[in-house]
Amino acid sequence: MNLPTSFATRMQQQLGAAYPQFEQALTQTPPVSIRVNAAKAQLPTDLPRVPWSASGYYLPHRPAFTLDPVLHGGAYYVQEASSMFIEQALQQSTDLSQQLHVLDLCGAPGGKSTLLAGLISEDSLLVANEVIRSRAHILAENIAKWGSGNVLVTNNDPRDLSKFSAFFDVMVVDAPCSGEGMFRKDPGAITEWSEDNVKLCAQRQQRILTEVWDALKPGGILIYSTCTWNEAENEENMAWLADREDAQSIKLALDPAWGITESSMESIQGYRFYPHLVQGEGFFMAVLRKGGTATENHTSSKKKKYKLTLAGKKEKALVENWLLAPEKYEWLQHNEIISAIPASLFEAADEVYQKLYVVYAGTEVAEVNGKKIKPLHALALSQHLNKAQFNTAELDLETALRYLRKEDISLGTSGNDWVLMQYKNLPLGWAKQIGNRINNYYPKEWRIRMELPQILTAGLELVIL
Known part of the structure; x- marks a missing residue:
């Protein structure tokens, strides 16, 4: 590795006799590590631990992460x-x-x-x-x-x-x-x-x-x-x-x-x-x-004008049971989108909305258009999703990956309802069953773009689940 001269000189001064080991380490393959989402997956028992993390693990080599549905379902994050x-x-x-x-x-x-x-x-x-x-x-x-x-x-x-x-x-x-x-x-x-x-x-x-x-x-x-x-x-x-x-x-x-x-x-x-x-x-x-001691914030008696808008009773009634413990949430509506944030965070969240440009907040639950209601992708991935409210379909590896590529898939079923697509009991997103046809609602901008290998099991090692 061709290191800049002034950098190498400084590191020699910093590390002394250990510098050759440092320089040699820079030529080695970087370790691969993941951090498991304990709310969605059990912690592995057969992987070496990252010692300063309760949910961090090293992998023996770098697998094809893109071809692991579990990654797309948020069960782990690839982190240094x-x-x-x-x-x-x-x-x-x-x-x-x-x-x-x-x-x-x-x-x-x-x-x-x-x-x-x-x-x-x-x-x-x-x-x-x-x-x-x-x-x-x-x-x-x-x-x-x-x-x-x-x-x-x-x-x-x-x-x-x-x-x-x-x-x-x-x-x-x-x-x-x-x-x-x-x-x-x-x-x-x-x-x-x-x-x-x-x-x-x-x-x-x-x-x-x-x-x-x-x-x-x-x-x-x-x-x-x-x-x-x-x-x-x-x-x-x-x-x-x-x-x-x-x-x-x-x-x-x-x-x-x-x-x-x-x-x-x-x-x-x-x-x-x-x-x-x-x-x-x-x-x-x-x-x-930081120096000093935090003081209690005294709220003003003046009536506050909120930027966040609460969902109407009718709209809230349509979706509130889609999350576990719905009473814990404030249900918000912006245009057709209904979202949920913990009720205890409403005041703080509104202050952030007042002062910053928010691109995503809480859990986006549904899109309501008249009598039509569509569950949103973030709901499927929520740790607080109430799965009992929905039909589910368990997908094998090939079907899961084709779903994640936003391809047409077949479940061999019929009906007329929203279906929660799962892999190893982990939600991946939504599809709409219309008769025998399945409409794939996986977000276009999130889809897998790489071509699938002819034999999916060859060289593909799923990390957890």
């Missing part, structure tokens, strides 16, 4: 192992039994957002943001597949978060960086790297942190991460922020067997992931607590 360390940062710094407002500022494609959604309580709110429009829609797709129902996906620049004051209990900022930790996975990152870009990234990270800081409550937690190793973007930026804002670094408890390297600069404790010491890519994390 090092970044799963956010789980430790959150658990060790925050009381997860409390109702929290959590921000994932740079959320796409969704690894950290789905991890956070799996850790916080059902009555906590996650705002998963992405500044790039196309990536925000990918983020929304992965959030819908995860199916937790307590997430708002937004498409905003970090400066828009300055509209909030002391709103979030936790902020996760996986900052855009120079990408040194991705050299093994993405050779293009090597050609794009330069010392000037490192400086630009460090400056941009400071701007981002400044823009969002006021939105974090006093006493709130910042989990900051990059996929790079230089100190300018990592410890130096955290020391700068701690000094500027009177924030305190939080020390995390580590198992020495994990191989994570602790770093220290001024008052900052950092956590570094090197590929010759851990089964994962290059990563850095630090956790800071």
Whole structure:
């Protein structure tokens, strides 16, 4: 691997005698890891664990993920192992039994957002943001597949978060960086790297942190991460922020067997992931607590004008039994779309709608047009779907993949109703049975585009279920 000279020199100084092992690790095949959605699948017993994650696992090699219906049903997420360390940062710094407002500022494609959604309580709110429009829609797709129902996906620049004051209990900022930790996975990152870009990234990270800081409550937690190793973007930026804002670094408890390297600069404790010491890519994390103490928000006696609109009684009655425990939800309507969010989150969700551009929220349940009602795809993927309300069809592997390609399929049945399509009892989406014909309602933009192999079992190893 042809590393930039100045990068190699710096890493030799950083690692000393361990540098040859580091350089050798960069030539090896990256490990493959997944994180299981425990709300949809049992945890595997025959796969090696990612040691700092309760639901992370390593695979012996990279399978054809696209050809696994279980992935499309949201039963697991393919995530780089090092970044799963956010789980430790959150658990060790925050009381997860409390109702929290959590921000994932740079959320796409969704690894950290789905991890956070799996850790916080059902009555906590996650705002998963992405500044790039196309990536925000990918983020929304992965959030819908995860199916937790307590997430708002937004498409905003970090400066828009300055509209909030002391709103979030936790902020996760996986900052855009120079990408040194991705050299093994993405050779293009090597050609794009330069010392000037490192400086630009460090400056941009400071701007981002400044823009969002006021939105974090006093006493709130910042989990900051990059996929790079230089100190300018990592410890130096955290020391700068701690000094500027009177924030305190939080020390995390580590198992020495994990191989994570602790770093220290001024008052900052950092956590570094090197590929010759851990089964994962290059990563850095630090956790800071904002100074001060959170105060109770006193609501104004002035009548509030809400942006969210509640669904009418008639429309609500049509769909409320489609989710388990429907009394826990507020049922919203925007044009023909009815969606549900946990009732305890209504006020907070409305504030987000007032200040940010929301592209997806809660669980989109149905589209109502007069007397016609159509269940929406996100409902099929919801962890809270009441399957007893629907006819179901269990698909074999070939039929499931053809369904996911949005091809015409046959079930050998007749009728006139919506059918929940399942693979290994895991919902994949909807089809409409009209007589003997099946209309495939899998979202066009989500469909599998690759051609199916002639023999589906050859080289295809399903990960779980």
